[in-house]
Amino acid sequence: xxxxxxxxxxxxxxxxxxxxxxxxxxxxxxxxxxxxxxxxxxxxxxxxxxxxxxxxxxxxxxxxxxxxxxxxxx
Numbered sequence: 001x002x003x004x005x006x007x008x009x010x011x012x013x014x015x016x017x018x019x020x021x022x023x024x025x026x027x028x029x030x031x032x033x034x035x036x037x038x039x040x041x042x043x044x045x046x047x048x049x050x051x052x053x054x055x056x057x058x059x060x061x062x063x064x065x066x067x068x069x070x071x072x073x074x
Contacts, residue, residue: 003068011065014058022051 028036028044036044066073 003065005069008062008065008069011058011062015055015062018051018055018058022048022055025051 025044025047029041029048033041063073
């Protein structure tokens, strides 16, 4: 499978999206918890775990794309 610049762009977008969603779920889970129902708090705590995993996967995909394109992997 050939890795292209478009794959790198998708992984960067995923990294940004999952990072922002993770930050939002942390805010709902802890500092603003008293403003949300128990169901919403439970969902946000579960989403913390899921979003952290998706963030890590998108970072690994970004590193693979950079490596395949001959770019510096950071």
